[in-house]
Amino acid sequence: MWMPRGFADQVRDQADIVRIISDYVTLKKRGANYVALCPFHREKTPSFHVHPVKQIFKCFGCGQGGDVFSFVMRMEGCDFPEAVRLVAEKSGIPMPMPSKGPEYDQARQRRQWREQLLRINAWARDFFHQQLQTAQGQKALQYWHRRGVSSELIEQMGLGYAPSSWDALSTFLRRRGVPEEQLIRSGLVVLRSDGRGYYDRFRGRVMVPITDSQGRVVAFGGRILDEDASERAPKYVNSPDTAVYTKGHHLFGLSYAREAIRQAGYAILVEGYFDFLIPFQAGIKHVVASLGTALTEAQATLLRRYTRKVVVNFDPDPAGRAAALRSLQMLVQQGFDVRVLTLPRGEDPDSFIRRSGRAAYEQLVERAPTYLDFVIAQATEAVDLNEPGAQVRALNEILPYVVLIPNRIERAASGDRVASRLMLNPQLVQEEMRRLMRSPRPSGSHRTGSDRQEPVAEEAVASRRLVTQAEMLLLHILLNYPSVAARLKGELQARHDALAMTVTYPLFEEILNRLERGEPLTYAALAPAFERDQMLLDVLERALIAEGEHDEERVYREAQGCLASLQQRQLERDLRKVQCEIERAQQRHDVASYNQLLLRKLELSNRLAQIRSRPMIEVDA
Numbered sequence: 001m002w003m004p005r006g007f008a009d010q011v012r013d014q015a016d017i018v019r020i021i022s023d024y025v026t027l028k029k030r031g032a033n034y035v036a037l038c039p040f041h042r043e044k045t046p047s048f049h050v051h052p053v054k055q056i057f058k059c060f061g062c063g064q065g066g067d068v069f070s071f072v073m074r075m076e077g078c079d080f081p082e083a084v085r086l087v088a089e090k091s092g093i094p095m096p097m098p099s100k101g102p103e104y105d106q107a108r109q110r111r112q113w114r115e116q117l118l119r120i121n122a123w124a125r126d127f128f129h130q131q132l133q134t135a136q137g138q139k140a141l142q143y144w145h146r147r148g149v150s151s152e153l154i155e156q157m158g159l160g161y162a163p164s165s166w167d168a169l170s171t172f173l174r175r176r177g178v179p180e181e182q183l184i185r186s187g188l189v190v191l192r193s194d195g196r197g198y199y200d201r202f203r204g205r206v207m208v209p210i211t212d213s214q215g216r217v218v219a220f221g222g223r224i225l226d227e228d229a230s231e232r233a234p235k236y237v238n239s240p241d242t243a244v245y246t247k248g249h250h251l252f253g254l255s256y257a258r259e260a261i262r263q264a265g266y267a268i269l270v271e272g273y274f275d276f277l278i279p280f281q282a283g284i285k286h287v288v289a290s291l292g293t294a295l296t297e298a299q300a301t302l303l304r305r306y307t308r309k310v311v312v313n314f315d316p317d318p319a320g321r322a323a324a325l326r327s328l329q330m331l332v333q334q335g336f337d338v339r340v341l342t343l344p345r346g347e348d349p350d351s352f353i354r355r356s357g358r359a360a361y362e363q364l365v366e367r368a369p370t371y372l373d374f375v376i377a378q379a380t381e382a383v384d385l386n387e388p389g390a391q392v393r394a395l396n397e398i399l400p401y402v403v404l405i406p407n408r409i410e411r412a413a414s415g416d417r418v419a420s421r422l423m424l425n426p427q428l429v430q431e432e433m434r435r436l437m438r439s440p441r442p443s444g445s446h447r448t449g450s451d452r453q454e455p456v457a458e459e460a461v462a463s464r465r466l467v468t469q470a471e472m473l474l475l476h477i478l479l480n481y482p483s484v485a486a487r488l489k490g491e492l493q494a495r496h497d498a499l500a501m502t503v504t505y506p507l508f509e510e511i512l513n514r515l516e517r518g519e520p521l522t523y524a525a526l527a528p529a530f531e532r533d534q535m536l537l538d539v540l541e542r543a544l545i546a547e548g549e550h551d552e553e554r555v556y557r558e559a560q561g562c563l564a565s566l567q568q569r570q571l572e573r574d575l576r577k578v579q580c581e582i583e584r585a586q587q588r589h590d591v592a593s594y595n596q597l598l599l600r601k602l603e604l605s606n607r608l609a610q611i612r613s614r615p616m617i618e619v620d621a
């Protein structure tokens with residue numbers, strides 16, 4: 001879709017998020033916000049908030065949040081340009097057209113060809129589907145039934161049959177008025193090697209239409225019918241890349257599953273056509289297939305529009321195992337909450353459900369181990385941890401996966417879990433993780449939030465503190481009261497070390513830099529920097545949308561209270577450190593250090609007493 005630079009920002013500025021969202025849910029005014037029952041999770045009391053001035057939404061129940069485009073993308077399951085187009089349309093903002101000229105003509109031609117190709121594909125699907133009613137198509141119909149696919153599902157998915165003929169489809173399409181040149185570009189026919197004429201690509205195959213997230217047919221997969229199999233024919237044939245299809249950019253079944261995924265709150269990711277068809281038919285509707293063991297980044301990004309939780313149920317055969325592991329890693333790096341389902345006896349979802357039924361499958365899905373537990377199990381399988389060196393070998397196998405987890409808190413907690421499972425000292429495991437994260441990544445891995453981390457924030461990993469109320473309130477004040485933020489400048493600089501030990505430090509840093517440069521603190525400006533870190537993005541959304549004081553003087557005192565409380569925490573921590581060092585100096589009979597440390601302790605205690613004596617203003621440390 002052609003769109004001039006800056007158009008999305010213009011639409012975001014002009015659109016009214018309250019109006020757009022009220023097309024989907026019933027909003028009620030409450031304070032400065034509007035509230036509603038959340039459309040993204042089931043609830044009885046509203047926790048879904050929309051802020052008309054800041055133009056963001058946030059659900060305090062399920063955590064979904066963002067700007068008007070994120071809302072529309074999630075509701076409509078569309079991509080960003082499509083969301084911009086929809087919001088522009090709903091807001092009466094005309095889509096700009098490139099001025100006449102070669103660029104304009106090319107853009108128009110591309111759009112027209114895509115539309116025509118989608119029409120051709122829809123005709124082809126209808127043709128293949130109708131072939132199931134012909135005499136030749138009976139064996140295909142029997143094949144579908146033999147594989148456990150019902151007539152209803154055949155109908156719903158538009159499954160079909162490509163007859164054993166060199167020109168059945170092309171003749172059909174030509175009668176529909178499709179010119180030769182378009183037939184060739186559609187990928188449905190193949191040019192003869194001598195360049196004279198063409199023939200149908202799919203022959204003697206059962207046919208599966210592949211749809212995009214909106215349900216439009218973009219490609220086909222064809223599986224050979226055993227009866228027709230000749231030795232040279234490949235088992236599966238797929239459409240080539242076209243103007244509407246790029247291999248590895250779609251998830252099979254997504255248009256059928258998206259609503260169920262939203263309701264369930266997670267997706268089950270499987271491999272093949274039948275791993276989708278059979279569970280779906282059995283009533284497990286929140287399932288999509290990657291059509292290949294190696295999930296692509298494009299597929300993960302696509303799935304992320306609908307959910308951040310996924311249960312991966314790939315075939316356990318050893319051939320695909322390495323690719324499956326890479327897919328899992330990629331999902332973890334993209335911030336997914338990943339569980340791994342391995343079915344007993346090496347079965348796939350298709351065979352398992354046909355043998356054991358839906359309820360048994362659902363039970364296994366519910367009990368599927370987290371990615372971390374899966375990795376630990378793999379590394380400790382058939383290993384006696386009491387054997388010398390076994391613990392370290394297992395640790396070396398597991399940690400490279402753990403350090404991929406983008407969220408600091410989760411990563412630290414995972415390290416502790418690994419330590420406890422391997423019966424190792426947690427301190428040692430965390431140290432080893434830090435060492436691994438400093439060393440260069442193997443090629444092919446991706447940058448994550450952790451790459452950009454400051455060494456100070458790394459300390460926060462070890463101390464694993466959660467976001468405190470004081471941090472939250474201070475962020476809220478900095479984001480919402482520019483004049484108070486300006487007054488606080490000196491105090492913020494003086495307490496920089498206290499801020500640097502918070503887990504939300506990257507947010508403070510970004511906000512302070514922007515204040516310094518006089519740049520805006522809107523959601524649109526801040527969010528892109530934290531896209532890969534769900535925790536920080538979540539804190540940002542909450543801090544922006546929270547309701548606060550109106551009296552500026554009070555807000556200023558609140559902020560001072562927050563800073564004091566953060567500094568108190570820092571001093572308490574320093575004091576604990578000094579106390580440890582004092583004990584060690586005592587053990588070493590190191591009198592010089594001992595005396596020095598005592599002085600340091602006294603100084604810290606005095607400063608702490610000062611802070612504790614000042615009145616705290618409604619700040620919960």
Ligand SMILES: [Zn+2]
Pocket residue numbers: 038039040041048059060061062063064
């Ligand atoms: Zn919600």
